[in-house]
Amino acid sequence: MGWGDMILNVIENKFRLRLPLPPKFRWWLSHKSEIDFWDNYFKNGGLHWKANYELKFDPQLRLQDELASLLPKNRQEVKILDVGAGPLTYVGKVHQNLNISIEAVDPLAVYYDKLLNKYNITPLVRTKSGSAEQLSLLFPANSFDLVFARNCIDHSYNPEKAILEMLTTVKVGCYVLLAHIPNEGENEGYHGLHQWNFNVRNGDFIISSKTGEVNFTKKYSSGCVVACSILTKDNVDWLYTSILKLS
Ligand SMILES: C[S@@+](CC[C@H](N)C(=O)[O-])C[C@H]1O[C@@H](n2cnc3c(N)ncnc32)[C@H](O)[C@@H]1O
Numbered sequence: 001m002g003w004g005d006m007i008l009n010v011i012e013n014k015f016r017l018r019l020p021l022p023p024k025f026r027w028w029l030s031h032k033s034e035i036d037f038w039d040n041y042f043k044n045g046g047l048h049w050k051a052n053y054e055l056k057f058d059p060q061l062r063l064q065d066e067l068a069s070l071l072p073k074n075r076q077e078v079k080i081l082d083v084g085a086g087p088l089t090y091v092g093k094v095h096q097n098l099n100i101s102i103e104a105v106d107p108l109a110v111y112y113d114k115l116l117n118k119y120n121i122t123p124l125v126r127t128k129s130g131s132a133e134q135l136s137l138l139f140p141a142n143s144f145d146l147v148f149a150r151n152c153i154d155h156s157y158n159p160e161k162a163i164l165e166m167l168t169t170v171k172v173g174c175y176v177l178l179a180h181i182p183n184e185g186e187n188e189g190y191h192g193l194h195q196w197n198f199n200v201r202n203g204d205f206i207i208s209s210k211t212g213e214v215n216f217t218k219k220y221s222s223g224c225v226v227a228c229s230i231l232t233k234d235n236v237d238w239l240y241t242s243i244l245k246l247s
Contacts, residue, residue: 002032005192018210023195027157030192034155035111038087042119052234056088059124063092063100066231070175070242071098071146078145081105082125083132083166084152087112089125091148105138106152107131132162135169142171150179155193159207160214163243167224170245178241182230185209198239200228205241223247 008029012018021029046053055061071078077099082089085104093100102125106112109129116123130138132153147170149162156162166176180198181187188194190210197208204217205226217226225244230237 002030002036004029005033009191018190023209024157026195027193031108033192034108035115038108038112038115039118042087042115042121052090056090057124059093061092061094063095063098066179066240067091067146067148067177068095068098070177072171072174075145077101079103079143081135081139081144081147081166081169083135083147083149083162084155085125085127086152087116087121087127088123089127090150091125093124103139103144104128105130105132105135132156132165133158135165139169141168144170145174146170147174147176148179149177151181153178154180154184154196154198156196159196159198160216163216164220167243167245172245172247174245176243176245178243179231179238180241181236182239198241200230200239200241203228 008019008026041047067080076097078101080091080100080102082091082102082104085106087106089102089104091102093102104125104127106127107130109127112127128138132149133156147166149166153159153162163176163178170176178198182199183197185194185197185208195209199206199208204215205228207214207216220226224246227242229240231240232238
């Protein structure tokens with residue numbers, strides 16, 4: 001845990017309150033704990049996720065079906081953006097019918113580069129520095145055939161803006177795909193970067209926090225089509241949210 005997290009926890013636990021801090025400031029106070037997590041992850045060869053750790057170094061890893069199924073059918077060259085990728089992208093590198101190029105971004109990429117150097121690791125895809133909320137500063141609009149984010153937009157400081165930026169960078173007629181564990185803010189006691197909950201209610205995609213909620217499906221129904229499903233992987237239920245960009 002970083003000093004920012006630690007001081008905040010001590011104050012909020014001692015006085016049993018939650019300070020009304022802007023999410024971006026709370027995010028900044030907590031980001032060191034994410035870097036510490038990855039340091040520990042490399043030190044221990046992937047911690048509890050050793051099998052998945054090995055896969056991240058496999059240049060022949062097949063593109064996962066849930067991503068491949070959302071790619072446009074009429075192209076041979078496809079560009080995928082992995083947002084909040086961490087130091088090593090999860091995205092599979094090969095597909096039997098497609099040439100895939102992958103870009104990866106993460107706001108902590110500068111720190112991850114230091115960790116990769118420390119552990120003498122060369123990634124298959126080098127993660128570039130950038131937060132989901134600012135993707136349009138990094139990439140032109142309508143650049144990617146698929147924009148993917150796993151276990152990270154609920155770590156962001158403005159998830160609604162982050163998803164809208166993902167929609168800006170994906171091409172019209174293509175998909176944004178989100179994969180998150182439902183209810184992470186609640187599950188993690190709103191500590192660290194976990195300020196948000198992603199859920200499905202009556203088929204709608206809902207983003208909530210300690211202070212409010214947004215029905216993303218209804219709010220943005222004029223520009224996109226949102227579909228939610230639960231997929232169980234490694235005994236964990238994941239909420240997969242696909243968002244088709246209409247215009
Ligand atoms: C649990 S890791 C997941 C990494 C990777 N997606 C995976 O599935 O292995 C969460 C990641 O979210 C990133 N993150 C935090 N805030 C973000 C933001 N505003 N935009 C994009 N990514 C963010 C963190 O830096 C961290 O690398």
